[in-house]
Amino acid sequence: MSRAVSTRRKAVVTALAWGVGLVIFFPILWTVLTSFKTEGEAINAHPSFLFFDWTLENYHTVNERSDYLAHFWNSVVIALGSTLIGLLIAIPAAWSMAFVPGKRTKDLLMWMLSTKMMPAVGVLVPIYLLARDTGLLDSKTGLVIVLTLVNLPIIVWMLYTYFKEIPGEILEAARMDGASLGSEILYVLTPMAVPGIASTLLLNVILAWNESFWTLNLTAANSAPLTAFIASYSSPEGLFYAKLSAASTMAIAPILILGWFSQKQLVRGLTFGAVK
Amino acid sequence: MATQASQTASRLMLSPAVLLLFLWMIVPLGMTIYFSFLRFNLLMPGTEAFTGFENYVYFFTDPAFWPALANTLTLVLGVLVITVIGGVALAVLLDQPMWGQGIVRVLVIAPFFVMPSVSALVWKNMLMNPVNGLFAAFARGLGLEPFDFFADAPLASIIVIVAWQWLPFATLILLTAMQSLDREQMEAAEMDGAGPFWRFLHLTVPHLTRATTVVVLIQTIFLLSVFAEILVTTNGGPGTASTTLTFLVYMQSMLQFDVGLGSAGGIVAVILANIVAIFLMRMIGRNLEA
Numbered sequence: 299m300s301r302a303v304s305t306r307r308k309a310v311v312t313a314l315a316w317g318v319g320l321v322i323f324f325p326i327l328w329t330v331l332t333s334f335k336t337e338g339e340a341i342n343a344h345p346s347f348l349f350f351d352w353t354l355e356n357y358h359t360v361n362e363r364s365d366y367l368a369h370f371w372n373s374v375v376i377a378l379g380s381t382l383i384g385l386l387i388a389i390p391a392a393w394s395m396a397f398v399p400g401k402r403t404k405d406l407l408m409w410m411l412s413t414k415m416m417p418a419v420g421v422l423v424p425i426y427l428l429a430r431d432t433g434l435l436d437s438k439t440g441l442v443i444v445l446t447l448v449n450l451p452i453i454v455w456m457l458y459t460y461f462k463e464i465p466g467e468i469l470e471a472a473r474m475d476g477a478s479l480g481s482e483i484l485y486v487l488t489p490m491a492v493p494g495i496a497s498t499l500l501l502n503v504i505l506a507w508n509e510s511f512w513t514l515n516l517t518a519a520n521s522a523p524l525t526a527f528i529a530s531y532s533s534p535e536g537l538f539y540a541k542l543s544a545a546s547t548m549a550i551a552p553i554l555i556l557g558w559f560s561q562k563q564l565v566r567g568l569t570f571g572a573v574k
Numbered sequence: 575m576a577t578q579a580s581q582t583a584s585r586l587m588l589s590p591a592v593l594l595l596f597l598w599m600i601v602p603l604g605m606t607i608y609f610s611f612l613r614f615n616l617l618m619p620g621t622e623a624f625t626g627f628e629n630y631v632y633f634f635t636d637p638a639f640w641p642a643l644a645n646t647l648t649l650v651l652g653v654l655v656i657t658v659i660g661g662v663a664l665a666v667l668l669d670q671p672m673w674g675q676g677i678v679r680v681l682v683i684a685p686f687f688v689m690p691s692v693s694a695l696v697w698k699n700m701l702m703n704p705v706n707g708l709f710a711a712f713a714r715g716l717g718l719e720p721f722d723f724f725a726d727a728p729l730a731s732i733i734v735i736v737a738w739q740w741l742p743f744a745t746l747i748l749l750t751a752m753q754s755l756d757r758e759q760m761e762a763a764e765m766d767g768a769g770p771f772w773r774f775l776h777l778t779v780p781h782l783t784r785a786t787t788v789v790v791l792i793q794t795i796f797l798l799s800v801f802a803e804i805l806v807t808t809n810g811g812p813g814t815a816s817t818t819l820t821f822l823v824y825m826q827s828m829l830q831f832d833v834g835l836g837s838a839g840g841i842v843a844v845i846l847a848n849i850v851a852i853f854l855m856r857m858i859g860r861n862l863e864a
Contacts, residue, residue, distance in 0.1 A: 319681035390587030398584035415851035424605035510802035557687035
């Protein structure tokens with residue numbers, strides 16, 4: 299008896315949850331569907347959900363006509379570049395704070411976090427002028443530098459929370475066996491740290507890919523990543539719904555896929571370890 | 575055991591990160607503070623002069639300032655209310671046993687990974703457009719007049735878009751917190767005859783308080799800086815109806831080239847964000863000790 303009730307309950311919960319999930323996901327689904335429509339079909343007063351003439355034409359047009367691939371490439375370079383440089387700087391810092399903590403390690407961590415709290419608009423003018431005067435305006439290098447610095451505190455923090463979980467005794471044992479600092483890092487720490495570093499990389503590529511304040515304010519035609527390029531569709535060009543949808547689908551697809559893999563790390567990374 | 579050598583090595587490993595972040599924090603902020611006391615317009619080079627607090631006076635007496643402050647607070651509070659209430663409801667729902675839980679969770683968190691300019695454009699054109707949008711098609715289907723979202727309710731429309739982006743974040747964090755809820759305590763309360771509502775109010779809600787606080791504080795930091803969504807949809811208008819402090823500073827410095835005025839506004843934004851940040855830092859710091 300109680301089993302039947304619980305199955306019915308499970309069915310109701312399932313239906314409700316799927317309903318809510320589909321409503322929340324709908325704008326994305328609708329974008330993907332529209333990307334396969336013709337322009338006429340996309341603005342049809344009686345929109346069709348599935349029964350339209352599916353076409354790949356928009357994807358061809360977007361790839362051929364505009365410099366879409368160049369902007370896609372800009373996004374890749376900026377997101378990966380800023381994350382990799384950030385990791386290079388952050389790994390030694392996080393390692394030393396996790397394994398050789400000093401009296402002021404906690405203050406240092408909190409201070410790093412506090413730099414992340416500064417609203418971007420507070421330093422918009424000087425960064426813009428500095429970029430202009432050094433010729434880094436509308437360049438990928440400039441954006442890589444800015445995004446590295448913007449995300450550095452998050453990278454350090456995430457790595458720190460992962461490194462903290464590596465048992466210190468293992469390092470001590472290695473040290474007893476006469477391992478040097480270099481081989482300690484290479485043979486003992488690295489294998490244990492790789493999963494944490496990978497998660498950090500994943501989350502930061504996502505954050506850098508979607509960053510929309512600096513990418514919009516510091517770029518023009520040349521080095522604009524997808525965030526800025528797609529924003530330019532808000533002009534009359536945006537009236538081509540099907541092409542806008544195709545461009546949007548291609549812009550968000552890689553990150554949606556990465557994002558689904560990083561659900562768990564997301565909570566940890568964005569709450570600085572306050573919720574696990 | 576912690577030898578002199580390893581101490582020195584650790585300092586060497588720390589210094590690049592510390593030095594870079596220090597420069598990143600102090601140089602631009604120092605420049606902003608300096609500019610905020612100057613008469614400095616990029617369109618009139620060579621006319622820079624020290625003006626004391628004049629820029630701040632202009633900023634606070636700008637007719638757009640009070641609407642911008644009100645809009646900022648409305649945006650932040652509106653999105654917080656929607657995402658916290660919606661997030662708790664979704665976390666409770668997704669925590670129940672069901673079929674296909676993993677897939678539903680993926681559907682719910684997907685909006686968080688959509689870049690702001692894409693979500694703003696999709697909502698603006700394909701859903702909320704009064705002529706070609708899907709909502710307009712629905713309205714016509716029901717025999718109603720389509721609603722012009724961005725002309726008649728610009729701020730509310732932006733709140734909906736931003737809430738859609740941040741609901742997944744709140745849900746995910748609250749769901750993570752839910753999963754650490756003591757099941758045995760729940761079952762014991764159920765045995766004692768406590769109804770589902772009583773259990774929610776006296777067990778679930780207190781358990782989620784901490785996670786909710788984290789959600790509120792972190793979202794506030796990000797919401798104070800909402801930019802792309804406004805730029806793409808309304809450009810701050812009509813009038814100042816959807817201009818926030820961030821957007822006002824952007825307009826003053828990047829469109830009117832008034833570096834001095836924009837810098838003064840930037841400093842005001844920094845102070846506002848710092849008030850929130852102090853609370854957030856305390857929470858995280860307490861956790862670091864535990």
